[in-house]
Amino acid sequence: MSDGTAVPEKANDYKKAVRDTYNINAAVYSEHTFMQHRNLEVLAEKIFSAKDSFACVLDIGAGSGFSLGNLDRYERQDSLGHLVRADISEKALLSGPLISRFPYINVCCDAERLPFVENYFDLVYANSVLHWLEAESGHTGFERAIHEALRVTKPGGIFAASIAAAETSRMFFKVYESIMRESGKKLSTKVRIKKNPIGAMELHTVVDTLLSFGAGIISAELVYEPVLYSSAKEYLNDVKAYGYHSLLSGVDANLQSILWNEISQRFLEKVGPGDYLHDQYMIYVLASIRHNAVDGTR
Numbered sequence: 001m002s003d004g005t006a007v008p009e010k011a012n013d014y015k016k017a018v019r020d021t022y023n024i025n026a027a028v029y030s031e032h033t034f035m036q037h038r039n040l041e042v043l044a045e046k047i048f049s050a051k052d053s054f055a056c057v058l059d060i061g062a063g064s065g066f067s068l069g070n071l072d073r074y075e076r077q078d079s080l081g082h083l084v085r086a087d088i089s090e091k092a093l094l095s096g097p098l099i100s101r102f103p104y105i106n107v108c109c110d111a112e113r114l115p116f117v118e119n120y121f122d123l124v125y126a127n128s129v130l131h132w133l134e135a136e137s138g139h140t141g142f143e144r145a146i147h148e149a150l151r152v153t154k155p156g157g158i159f160a161a162s163i164a165a166a167e168t169s170r171m172f173f174k175v176y177e178s179i180m181r182e183s184g185k186k187l188s189t190k191v192r193i194k195k196n197p198i199g200a201m202e203l204h205t206v207v208d209t210l211l212s213f214g215a216g217i218i219s220a221e222l223v224y225e226p227v228l229y230s231s232a233k234e235y236l237n238d239v240k241a242y243g244y245h246s247l248l249s250g251v252d253a254n255l256q257s258i259l260w261n262e263i264s265q266r267f268l269e270k271v272g273p274g275d276y277l278h279d280q281y282m283i284y285v286l287a288s289i290r291h292n293a294v295d296g297t298r
């Protein structure tokens with residue numbers, strides 16, 4: 001009998017669940033990108049205050065979201081040459097918005113194993129992606145992804161990321177964890193509880209990882225960026241679009257919708273009617289790639 005406590009999950013199973021989530025939700029994801037769009041605007045501001053233009057750009061985890069080339073002000077300028085949009089979800093990539101001004105290609109690949117040669121891109125960035133690689137304990141995907149990002153960036157180039165930080169979505173995950181635990185006991189079934197993937201990263205972890213691979217930090221900030229939703233239900237719709245399958249991948253498929261309904265109901269009761277202020281903390285980091293970066297990558 002299960003006591004409903006978390007069972008560690010293999011990194012590959014976790015990655016598959018993330019990919020499945022984004023494949024399944026590819027068509028609807030673009031209706032739920034308010035937060036990511038705002039993160040990208042903030043990141044863009046930082047990127048272009050460091051340098052005016054980048055010939056060759058890689059967007060890691062571009063999925064079906066916006067890339068820099070979709071932001072109006074950069075689409076009109078000569079700030080970007082050509083762009084590679086990379087993502088683990090092929091369906092997400094195919095559902096992405098088109099970019100009209102300059103050439104780009106989609107490449108389906110894992111951020112931990114980028115299929116690009118060393119020292120190739122002038123700018124490599126990941127908007128609201130890298131927290132997905134560090135969700136399970138003992139899983140070192142985040143470090144591998146950072147290493148890969150730096151490996152493919154030219155000396156003198158820039159690496160930039162927005163990453164959801166520790167404590168993001170704390171309110172929701174408290175409810176999620178208690179329902180999952182209760183259900184494991186009630187249904188005498190095995191339940192794997194997901195660690196909060198969008199609230200696991202610490203600023204110092206991001207900075208230390210970049211420094212350990214020889215990058216220089218241009219800026220690194222932790223920002224409280226709450227998002228006001230008109231209702232808790234509206235917020236739940238966003239969580240469902242990003243996380244339903246991975247959050248519920250630890251239970252039998254026939255129980256998933258039942259548990260989701262219970263989680264939603266408990267959350268709505270807890271929050272009550274009216275506006276809902278989503279508890280979002282973001283890390284924004286900008287790093288420069290040095291000519292003598294370590295680890296044999298150059």
Ligand SMILES: C[S@@+](CC[C@H](N)C(=O)[O-])C[C@H]1O[C@@H](n2cnc3c(N)ncnc32)[C@H](O)[C@@H]1O
Binds near residue numbers: 060062063110129
């Ligand atoms: C929250 S979405 C962000 C999408 C886009 N960057 C945006 O700003 O809207 C996270 C994306 O990361 C991708 N992703 C997650 N794990 C990945 C991995 N290991 N390698 C590549 N992409 C990954 C997902 O498929 C998804 O498209």
